[in-house]
Amino acid sequence: MAVKLNKEEEAMLRGDHGEAPKIAMEVLMRLATAFGAEEFVPVSSVQAMAHYGSLHDAGLEWLEKLAALGGQCCVPTTQDPASVPLDKWESLGFDGAYAAKQKRLAQAIKELGEVLTWSCTPFNVGSIPRFGDNVAWAESSAVSYANSVIGARTNRTPAGLAICAAIAGRIPKERLYLDENRTATVKVNIDAGTLSTLDYNTIGIMLGKFAGTRIPALTGIPNTASSDQLKYLGASAASSGSVALYHILGVTPEAFDRDPFKGNKPAEEVTWTRQDLAAAEQALTTKNPGEIEHVVVGCPHYSIWELKTLAKLVAGKKLKKNKEFWVYTPFETESLAQRMGVLDVLKEAGIQILASNCLVISPYPRSHKTLMTDSGKFASYLPSEHHIELVYGSIENCVKAVTE
Amino acid sequence: MDTIVLKGRPIVGGVVEGEALVSQDPLVWSHGVYPPTGKINDVRVKLNGTSVKDKILVYPYGKGSTSTSTWMLETFRYGNGPKAILNKETEGLIAIGSILADVLYKITAPIVDRFDQDPLLVIETGDWVKVDGNKGIVEVTKKKQG
Numbered sequence: 001m002a003v004k005l006n007k008e009e010e011a012m013l014r015g016d017h018g019e020a021p022k023i024a025m026e027v028l029m030r031l032a033t034a035f036g037a038e039e040f041v042p043v044s045s046v047q048a049m050a051h052y053g054s055l056h057d058a059g060l061e062w063l064e065k066l067a068a069l070g071g072q073c074c075v076p077t078t079q080d081p082a083s084v085p086l087d088k089w090e091s092l093g094f095d096g097a098y099a100a101k102q103k104r105l106a107q108a109i110k111e112l113g114e115v116l117t118w119s120c121t122p123f124n125v126g127s128i129p130r131f132g133d134n135v136a137w138a139e140s141s142a143v144s145y146a147n148s149v150i151g152a153r154t155n156r157t158p159a160g161l162a163i164c165a166a167i168a169g170r171i172p173k174e175r176l177y178l179d180e181n182r183t184a185t186v187k188v189n190i191d192a193g194t195l196s197t198l199d200y201n202t203i204g205i206m207l208g209k210f211a212g213t214r215i216p217a218l219t220g221i222p223n224t225a226s227s228d229q230l231k232y233l234g235a236s237a238a239s240s241g242s243v244a245l246y247h248i249l250g251v252t253p254e255a256f257d258r259d260p261f262k263g264n265k266p267a268e269e270v271t272w273t274r275q276d277l278a279a280a281e282q283a284l285t286t287k288n289p290g291e292i293e294h295v296v297v298g299c300p301h302y303s304i305w306e307l308k309t310l311a312k313l314v315a316g317k318k319l320k321k322n323k324e325f326w327v328y329t330p331f332e333t334e335s336l337a338q339r340m341g342v343l344d345v346l347k348e349a350g351i352q353i354l355a356s357n358c359l360v361i362s363p364y365p366r367s368h369k370t371l372m373t374d375s376g377k378f379a380s381y382l383p384s385e386h387h388i389e390l391v392y393g394s395i396e397n398c399v400k401a402v403t404e
Numbered sequence: 405m406d407t408i409v410l411k412g413r414p415i416v417g418g419v420v421e422g423e424a425l426v427s428q429d430p431l432v433w434s435h436g437v438y439p440p441t442g443k444i445n446d447v448r449v450k451l452n453g454t455s456v457k458d459k460i461l462v463y464p465y466g467k468g469s470t471s472t473s474t475w476m477l478e479t480f481r482y483g484n485g486p487k488a489i490l491n492k493e494t495e496g497l498i499a500i501g502s503i504l505a506d507v508l509y510k511i512t513a514p515i516v517d518r519f520d521q522d523p524l525l526v527i528e529t530g531d532w533v534k535v536d537g538n539k540g541i542v543e544v545t546k547k548k549q550g
Contacts, residue, residue: 023507030503031496034415054471056439056478062508138470158473158500242467361471385435 003032003172004039012168020071024164028172031161037172044129046077047122047137048114048162050105052098053083053361055159060101062160063108066167071112073166078117078127079109080139081301081328085357086118092354093365112163118356119330121231121301123150126332131253134177136165140244141300141377144234147245149227151253153177156244176245182254184247186211187266190220192274198394200229201376202281204236206272208243214267217247217260225251228303235300236376284379284392292391292401293368296359296382298328299375306395307337311345313399319350323402324366331355349403360385372398407545408526412519414540415494416502418512421534422487424527424544425459427451432468433475433501442484460533461486462523465493476501480511488535490542491517492524516540 011017012025032040049055050063084094084102110116117125120139129135129152137143138157146152155176157165165171175181188210190203207216225233225248237243247255254260302310307329319325327346329337334355337343346353359378364386372391373379379392391401429449431437436446442457456479466472476498479485485505489498494517505511514537523542527533530547 027500027503027507030416031499034499035496049471049474054434054469055474056481058477058481058504058508059474061481062474062477062504065508140470143470155496156470158497159471160473160477160504161496161500 003029003037009040009170018070020066020069021167023066023069024071024167027161027164028168028170032172035172035174037174039173040170041134041173041177042170043075043136043165044133045075045127045135046073046162046166047127047139047142048077048079048109048166049138049159050079050109051081051083051361052102052105055105057101059160060105060108063105063112063163066163067108067111071167073113074169075166076127077114077166078119078122079114080120081118081358081361082106082356083362085354087355094363098363114166117330117332119301120358121303121330124301124303124333125330134171136162136171138162140238141231141235143244144238144246145231147176148234148247148252149230156242182215182245183262183264184215184217184260185267186214186216187269188216188218189269189271190218191271192220192277195221196394197229197232198281198374199277200225201232201236201374202277202284203272204233205240205284205376205380206276206280207233207246208237208239208241210270211237211241211243213242215245215247216243217249217255219249221248221251223251228306231300232376236380239377239380281392284376286383286389289389289391290370292370292372293322294324294326294366294371295373295398295402296326296371296378297374297395297398299358299360299373299378302327302329302333304333304336307333307346308340308342310395311342313396314349314351314403315345317349317399317403319402320404324368325351325402326354327351328354328358372401374398407543410519410521410523410526410542410544412516412540412542414537415499415515415517416513417538418514419536419538420487420512420514421532422458422460424529424531424533425451425454425456425461426524426527426529427463428524429463430465430467431463433466433472434468436468437475437479439475439478439482439484442479442482455484456486457484459486460488460490460535462490462527464524465491466495466498470497472497473500473504477504477508480505480509480513485511485513488513488537489515490523490527490535491515492522493517516542
């Protein structure tokens, strides 16, 4: 079946708007044809990728080519964190040649007109879709948040394609852009009493393993769950499985006052108790941890409220000798923390802020063997990626482990 | 010699032929294939250590992050990409890796999925495979036994 095109799309394909929109539209067209999309949908925002750790030289050449052809984002386009902390890579010991590649990527997306937030939480730094909006986001945790918490619509947009959607302002209408593909198919009942923030991470990890690529609907999660807690749930589920959309009965918009199963019976239903959560939590610590040397938090990026909470926990304390504590957050949130006096408290305790960066997609310029985190997604990725032992626990226990 | 013909869904066009490399395990390109050598670098995969370069790569489906496409693209940039990819189910992440390899490096690596027979049962490592990505037709010549 041929893809239906409107006049603007035909004009882009002919090259009326220049070479970059033509190339972007051609790539989108090939994808639409392959996957049987009937038409395109306009997108209101894009979240792309420009980190050297995943893009490599090929992705750099792709973005530089589009920039050299005069390509311009026609909708607000943000991007995932960078592969080095952009303002302090040198003092933290990142490799100069590697940082130079990251800087070339930064230059290319600046020329392409992206909004330089460098964050996996665009929703915390000004890119907030409305309910029902079509967007093209790439970062898996942000995709989950947009689809599930906000009720906007996006697939897991491939790195390298997101920039095409940004330049052309559209994406093939397929999979999660279509109503019928957003129905829940499996059900998870949480029966574990009061849930801590760590519990949301743990449930996310269990959810990804259970659901895989299926769409789950959960019960037993209160509508007082915070934005940060749902951020962790989605990020963890997207790291242990490929969950791009989940529903929570009575909480998330597509299951708030309607049946996310649309009258169908779930293909599979499970109930997880406190014992199940405790077992999953324990399994996230690797087998042979040594003494905790380094705490890493902020995956996804810490919000201002998490920074403020952390400041309360460490007020009057100091890092023990030879210990390190890194927090990943956006530049904007760091600046807000500065204004609030929160940053001074964190610095006083010896905590290092790595704005714009993320350890999942960056080198680890340290030789510590055992790290600790409060993030399910970090727990999923860091042990295999950086060949370290990892302890998984609450932020309170992270603080206890390395401060006095 | 006997050949077996499979019919599938054309995802990325092009006509190539080569030797099959069949992984019964799903493949993760992000951190799971090392672009400078083209070797699978993933302890969860039985073919760990095997190069995908110039193979007709057959595997069930992809797993892993949205950066799959740029990890694939980097492997093609090094000249270490497969000649073609045959999946049970392909996702956009895989398709974009091959489409951008064509746009940037003029490398044709057809992709076909959703076959009328299970490619993981029909095709074995070492078989000679002709892939027509325009029509979604794959011709398999079994390797000589013994």
